[in-house]
Amino acid sequence: MAFTHYILVCGGTGCESNKSDLIYKNLFHEAEAANIKDSVQIVKTGCFGFCERGPIVKILPDESFYVGVTPEDAKDIINEHIVKGRPVTRLLYKEAESKAFVRVEDIRFYQKQFRVVLRNCGVINPEDIQEYIGRDGYRALERALFELSPDQVINELKVAGLRGRGGAGFPTWLKWDLTKKAQSEQKYIICNADEGDPGAYMDRSVLEGDPHSVLEAMTIAGKAVGANQGYIYCRAEYPLAIFRLETAIRQANELGLLGDKILGSDFSFNIEVRLGAGAFVCGEETALIASIEGGRGMPHPRPPFPAQSGLWGKPTIINNVETLANVPVILTRGGDWFAKIGTDKSKGTKVFALTGKINNSGLVEVPMGTPLRDIIYNIGGGIPGGKKFKAIQTGGPSGGVITADYIDTPIDYEHLQALGSIMGSGGMIVMDEDDCMIDVAKFYLGFAVDESCGKCAPCRIGSRQLLGMLESISKGTAEPDVMQKLAQVGKAMQRASLCGLGQNSPNPVLSTLRYFEDEYRAHIEEHRCPAGKCKELVTYLILDDKCIGCSLCERRCPSGAISGEKRKPYLINQDLCIKCGECYSVCKFSAVSRDSKVAPKPQPVHA
Amino acid sequence: MAKLSLEELGKLRQNKQREMSGRETADKNVEIIVGMGTSGIASGAKQTLDAFLAELTEQHLTNVSVRQTGSMGLDHAEPTVEVKMPGMPDIIYGKVDAETAVKIVRKHVLGKTLVNDHIFDRPAADINK
Numbered sequence: 001m002a003f004t005h006y007i008l009v010c011g012g013t014g015c016e017s018n019k020s021d022l023i024y025k026n027l028f029h030e031a032e033a034a035n036i037k038d039s040v041q042i043v044k045t046g047c048f049g050f051c052e053r054g055p056i057v058k059i060l061p062d063e064s065f066y067v068g069v070t071p072e073d074a075k076d077i078i079n080e081h082i083v084k085g086r087p088v089t090r091l092l093y094k095e096a097e098s099k100a101f102v103r104v105e106d107i108r109f110y111q112k113q114f115r116v117v118l119r120n121c122g123v124i125n126p127e128d129i130q131e132y133i134g135r136d137g138y139r140a141l142e143r144a145l146f147e148l149s150p151d152q153v154i155n156e157l158k159v160a161g162l163r164g165r166g167g168a169g170f171p172t173w174l175k176w177d178l179t180k181k182a183q184s185e186q187k188y189i190i191c192n193a194d195e196g197d198p199g200a201y202m203d204r205s206v207l208e209g210d211p212h213s214v215l216e217a218m219t220i221a222g223k224a225v226g227a228n229q230g231y232i233y234c235r236a237e238y239p240l241a242i243f244r245l246e247t248a249i250r251q252a253n254e255l256g257l258l259g260d261k262i263l264g265s266d267f268s269f270n271i272e273v274r275l276g277a278g279a280f281v282c283g284e285e286t287a288l289i290a291s292i293e294g295g296r297g298m299p300h301p302r303p304p305f306p307a308q309s310g311l312w313g314k315p316t317i318i319n320n321v322e323t324l325a326n327v328p329v330i331l332t333r334g335g336d337w338f339a340k341i342g343t344d345k346s347k348g349t350k351v352f353a354l355t356g357k358i359n360n361s362g363l364v365e366v367p368m369g370t371p372l373r374d375i376i377y378n379i380g381g382g383i384p385g386g387k388k389f390k391a392i393q394t395g396g397p398s399g400g401v402i403t404a405d406y407i408d409t410p411i412d413y414e415h416l417q418a419l420g421s422i423m424g425s426g427g428m429i430v431m432d433e434d435d436c437m438i439d440v441a442k443f444y445l446g447f448a449v450d451e452s453c454g455k456c457a458p459c460r461i462g463s464r465q466l467l468g469m470l471e472s473i474s475k476g477t478a479e480p481d482v483m484q485k486l487a488q489v490g491k492a493m494q495r496a497s498l499c500g501l502g503q504n505s506p507n508p509v510l511s512t513l514r515y516f517e518d519e520y521r522a523h524i525e526e527h528r529c530p531a532g533k534c535k536e537l538v539t540y541l542i543l544d545d546k547c548i549g550c551s552l553c554e555r556r557c558p559s560g561a562i563s564g565e566k567r568k569p570y571l572i573n574q575d576l577c578i579k580c581g582e583c584y585s586v587c588k589f590s591a592v593s594r595d596s597k598v599a600p601k602p603q604p605v606h607a
Numbered sequence: 608m609a610k611l612s613l614e615e616l617g618k619l620r621q622n623k624q625r626e627m628s629g630r631e632t633a634d635k636n637v638e639i640i641v642g643m644g645t646s647g648i649a650s651g652a653k654q655t656l657d658a659f660l661a662e663l664t665e666q667h668l669t670n671v672s673v674r675q676t677g678s679m680g681l682d683h684a685e686p687t688v689e690v691k692m693p694g695m696p697d698i699i700y701g702k703v704d705a706e707t708a709v710k711i712v713r714k715h716v717l718g719k720t721l722v723n724d725h726i727f728d729r730p731a732a733d734i735n736k
Contacts, residue, residue, distance in 0.1 A: 002694055002719040008726055045726035046684055046701050058728070060696035113731035122642055122679030122687070123733070134623030135735050138616060146613065201645075208644045209677020240645050256610025264612045329734075363680030365731070379730075381683075 005040045005082050010056035012047025012381055013359060019071055020044075020055040026074035034078050049360050049379045050112055053093065066091040112379055114341065115365045116349045117202075117325045121209030126244050129251040132212040138257055140331035144220040145265045148331075150180060153224040157327070159335030161347035166192055166283070166320030167398065167424040168500075169346075169413045172327075175317060178307035180225040182315035187227035189218045190311065190318040192288060193234035193241070196280035197396030198447065200427040202351040202363055203321035207234065207241035210325065211248035215258065215271060217324035220331065221317055222269045230271040231311070233288050235278050245273055280397070280451035284499050285310075285318045287453065298453045299499035320425070322351055342368035346412035350423065356393075356430035359384050369410040372402065376430060387432040391515070395424025397444045397451075398504030400511025401437070420511045422504070436533035437512040437519050442470040448505035459502025462493040466509055473520065474534040476527040483513060483520055532594040535579045539594070542583075544569040546591035553583035553592065635672040637692040637716055642685065644678025650685035651704060658705035659688075662712040671716060684727050690715055701727040 009015075009024045024044055031037040048056045053067040057077065064087045066077070073091060080086045115121075124131035132138070144153050157173035164170045179187060191214055195203040207214065218230040234242055249271055252258040260268045274292050281287045282297040289311050291297045310316025326348060330338050342348050346368035352375065355361050359381030366375065372392065376382070383389050391401040400421035402409065409415050416423050431440065445467040454460045469486055472478040479485070490506030497503045513520060522528050529537040542553070542562075547569040554562040554570060561577040564570030569591075572583070584592045611619065626633075641647070641656045659673050681687050684701025690711060691697045700711060702725055714720045 006696060006721055008721075011724060041721055043721045043723045043726060045728070046724065048728040049730070050728075063696075112728075114734075115731040116734060118680060118731075119734050121644075121677045122689075124676060125674055126677045127675070130619065130623050131627070133616070133620050134627050136620075139620070142613060142616065205644055205678045205680065238645075240648070254610075255616075257616075259610075263616060360681075360683045362682035362684075363678070365680075 003039055003041045006060040007040060007042045007077070007082075008045050008058040008060065009042065010048040010050075010054060010058075011044040012049075012051060012054070013384075014047070014051035014382060015054040015056055018055045022071040023055055023057065023069055023074055026071045027078060030074045030078035031082075034083055036078070036082060040078075040082055047360055047381045049381055051381050052373075052378050057091075059087075062087075065093045067093045113365050114349050114367050116329055116338075116341070117206060117322055117351050118209070118363065118365050119329070120213065121205055124210070126209050126211055127247050129212060129248065129255065129257075132210070136332055137212055137328070138216055140328035141216050141219055141223075141257070142263065143331050144223050145263060145267060150224045150226075153220065153331065154180065156330055156335040160326075160330045160338035161335075161342075161345075162323065162326055162330060162338065163346065163348075163413065164320055165322035165326075165350065165425070167395065167422065169423065172319065172323055175307060175319070176221060176224055178305070179227075179315045179317045182308055184315050186229075186312075186314045187222075187225055188311045188314055188316040189221045189225075189227050189230040190288070190292070190306075190316055191218055191230065191232040191324055192283060192285065192318055192320050193232055193238075194276050194283040194288060195235065195238075195321070195425065196278075196283040196451075197398075197425045197427045199355050199429055200353050200396060200425045202353050202426055204238050204241050205351075205363055206321050206325050207238065208244050211241075211244045212252065213325045213328055214245075214321055215248055215252055217319075217327035218271060219258065219262065219269045220327055221319070221324075223267050225315070225317060227315075227317070228268055228270065230269065231292055232271060232273045233276055233282075233292060234273060235282075236275040237278050242273060242275065249273070279453075280447070281453045281499070281501050284501060287499070288318065289316065296453070298455045299501075301498060322426075343410065343412050345414055350411065350426055352411075352426045352428045354380050354428045354430070356428075357383050357387065357432040357435070358430040366411075368412045371408050371410055373407045375411070375428070376407070380430070383430065383432050387434065390431045390433055390435055391437070393421075393429040393431065393440065393508070394427065395422040395507075396427045397447050398422060398500065398507055399424050399427075400507050401431075401440075401515055403515050420507075420514055422507070434531055434533070436474075436529055436531035437516040438470060438474050438523055438529070439531075439533045441509045441512050442467065442474060444508040445470055445505065448501065452501065452505075456496075456498040456502060458493045458496040459498070459505065462489050462497070462502070463505050465489050466493075466506060470509070473523045474529070475536045476523065476534075478524050480524065482524060483517075486510075486513060528595065530595050532581055532584065538579050538581075539574065540572055540577060540579065540581070540583060541593050542570050542572055543591050543593055546589050548589055548591070550588075552586050552588070556582050556586050558582065635670050637668075637671040638690070639671060639673045639711075639716075640676050640689040640691070641673065642677070642679050642687040642689075643675040646678055646682045647685045647687065652686040654705050655686045655688065655703050655708050658708035659712065662709045666712060666717065668712070668716065671712075680730060681727055687727070692716065695719055697729075699727050699729055700725045 027042045055069045057066040057069045076088045162172040276282045282291045286299040287297040306316040351365045448463040452459050490510045549567040561573045686703045688700045688703045
């Protein structure tokens with residue numbers, strides 16, 4: 001039995017707390033009253049990711065998208081829209097308000113995200129080249145081979161304003177132009193698929209979901225600058241991506257879209273995959289090149305830049321996966337089309353990997369300039385458990401934090417830099433009130449210490465010094481002037497390290513010092529950790545005036561540290577307490593404090 | 608297939624486009640597309656795929672094709688599955704374990720009724736349309 005209409009009521013936490021359940025029930029009643037309950041199906045869905053405009057109701061098949069729906073609106077939705085066929089215009093989402101950052105004709109009734117890089121991910125079978133071809137695949141290569149000169153190809157990228165998506169944001173057209181102008185019989189194209197940032201997996205998703213977009217882009221680059229060999233450097237920790245790439249390369253070779261005399265032209269191009277062993281430093285272009293050459297992944301000073309002297313000393317383009325995935329669309333739709341998306345200096349879209357304390361974690365692709373608030377509270381669905389947003393860390397181990405005060409910041413290269421962070425590869429880690437900023441900085445410095453190649457003293461020694469200082473802060477044993485020392489060492493590393501790893505690894509420290517000085521002081525001067533993370537600095541105490549003696553904490557305590565009589569305030573034995581925080585989470589009366597400014601006095605043990 | 612000339616590529620593209628938009632009248636006019644990126648597989652997408660195949664055999668359905676795709680990016684809702692069939696809107700289901708896969712075949716494919724609580728929204732419009 002088919003239905004004429006489907007009414008989808010968003011059941012995400014935001015909409016639920018705003019009465020979506022009542023809307024759902026009312027729709028049933030109204031459908032019954034109007035005698036149409038057998039021809040319309042009303043369902044509850046998962047979170048639609050448009051939470052600030054909720055409650056959301058979507059009608060299929062006509063795809064009307066209603067926002068800010070109230071239980072009283074159920075009557076109009078049934079009687080006006082379903083019965084009479086007249087959508088309730090006052091409830092329809094009006095996209096003109098929000099989407100100032102896309103001025104192209106592709107906007108339909110509403111857009112939360114704008115998927116250019118991810119256009120084929122989740123749509124095609126990545127192991128079938130014909131599906132890629134069927135969706136305009138290899139049309140851009142046709143243009144580059146038969147319709148445009150190399151200078152015209154590069155000019156299209158210039159008009160588009162595409163900037164490197166690996167983190168540095170260098171203009172892609174310029175990198176290609178410099179490589180084209182370098183004089184050499186042999187040149188190379190490298191795709192940087194190392195993706196070393198913890199928590200970033202957008203490149204992996206493109207490689208697994210749309211590998212041909214990268215192959216096509218590399219071939220176009222080869223034609224534009226005069227290279228006939230490409231390498232994709234992919235970390236071995238991505239076996240599925242590697243398998244899909246190799247399948248795609250094989251299929252492209254079979255159809256003559258790679259290899260000798262492509263499509264009957266006199267241009268030949270070959271691509272091979274090279275595996276990285278997972279070292280973060282090998283995402284840095286000169287270290288990556290050293291790795292392909294069979295050497296240790298260690299950077300060297302630039303200049304010379306790879307465009308002049310790269311792989312085996314030859315002019316080399318090295319571009320990130322996401323940067324390359326944009327190229328075919330720019331050539332099929334035109335640089336003008338691309339330039340209408342984003343802001344003045346940051347054109348196009350960016351894919352973000354949204355993780356951490358967020359309801360809807362996943363990949364988000366939005367036009368540059370989208371406010372951070374949209375990403376966290378709309379698409380992201382907000383913070384789970386109703387906890388308070390504390391900060392968002394962007395740019396991975398090279399990035400910094402952005403606090404609640406700056407939540408309306410438009411996301412682009414310039415704004416993030418002004419706030420002391422960076423775009424980086426697009427990792428976004430959301431933190432709430434239970435996250436400690438010193439702990440976060442410590443995590444990133446631990447990573448930097450592990451990943452430092454060791455070649456230059458500022459990074460090799462500096463990162464270890466920073467980590468040591470952060471550890472002392474989290475244990476309450478830091479010197480009183482440690483914040484100054486952190487800043488000094490950090491700034492020295494920024495100025496004197498040989499490569500981006502050392503230059504940027506102080507960023508998480510310097511950024512958290514800038515925005516969370518109070519939290520540092522609490523650790524250093526008061527020996528307490530407000531977020532309850534740094535175990536040596538947390539004291540769990542039961543507040544006598546709030547505890548009603550229900551004994552729940554005593555029953556949950558894994559180390560038997562709590563004791564008391566029912567209906568009288570309970571007591572935590574500090575000698576036995578392992579600081580797990582279980583009592584704090586289970587207490588229904590907010591009677592457990594972990595942020596006490598009082599140093600623990602010796603407590604008598606109850607028999 | 609042999610190496611393509613420029614004209615042959617153009618023809619292949621046209622044919623494929625026609626095929627992809629004319630799926631509704633083909634022999635296998637129902638498509639179940641399972642997201643098989645690393646996040647999907649880590650959440651059990653392979654088991655989901657197997658459950659679909661088993662249930663379709665059990666129900667003797669021969670007009671349903673089960674395909675794989677990359678990740679849609681709805682990582683919080685993996686495994687994700689898209690169901691396309693004539694007479695029904697395209698629906699994206701999330702958190703599809705083996706049990707839900709069976710429900711989708713019985714309620715959605717056979718019963719033309721949506722499965723509650725598992726529907727998610729497409730993240731963005733298709734720039735190719």
